[in-house]
């Protein structure tokens with residue numbers, strides 16, 4: 210009746226593109242999270258673990274990526290880490306792709322190597338002696354073997370290098386980061402209200418909407 214024709218759609222590719230994140234954030238639009246940011250800065254800047262891996266987990270939309278963007282763009286971090294790299298992992302924990310994605314910002318160009326071993330060796334050369342902050346955002350699954358291989362290479366960075374992982378899955382967080390595993394806390398009442406007002410009323414003057422507060426309560 211509607212003249213519909215069935216056709217194959219690659220749902221995974223579509224979902225993946227849609228979920229891609231990057232390190233850019235407009236700090237003035239972020240509500241709260243300052244206290245959590247200071248706590249994380251303190252841990253990462255004073256830690257003397259070989260390679261501290263800090264995992265943040267929590268349900269979708271809770272603000273894990275936003276919080277990590279806030280931390281990533283913190284001035285103190287920019288000064289401390291000569292190299293900061295943001296990789297969106299999402300559903301695709303493919304070691305070749307991840308190794309290339311970590312290497313590309315260092316080289317400023319795509320990497321032409323295809324095989325995994327040469328790729329990992331090249332990454333090791335690039336990271337040796339460098340102090341880096343690596344974000345692996347939105348990890349969906351725990352691939353212990355793949356992660357162990359990558360982690361071994363990451364350990365060749367200079368002392369003080371660190372990794373931040375974000376994931377919805379607590380188990381993934383615990384497996385990837387044995388020491389620092391943090392559930393993403395909720396925003397305070399005040400920050401939540403502020404965020405709601407920002408989204409609901411945008412640039413409107415307070416006089417225009419303040420009478421609605423009584424209805425909400």
Ligand SMILES: Nc1ncnc2c1ncn2[C@@H]1O[C@H](COP(=O)(O)OP(=O)(O)OP(=O)(O)O)[C@@H](O)[C@H]1O
Pocket residue numbers: 238239240241242267268269270271272273274275276347376377396404
């Ligand atoms: N503290 C905040 N202040 C203002 N907006 C926020 C804050 N935290 C999150 N948001 C907004 O909420 C939305 C979801 O946040 P975010 O993508 O960080 O969640 P997430 O926990 O990473 O979700 P997912 O598990 O789907 O990756 C985004 O549009 C983001 O801009």
Ligand SMILES: [Mg+2]
Pocket residue numbers: 230273274275346347375
């Ligand atoms: Mg996210």
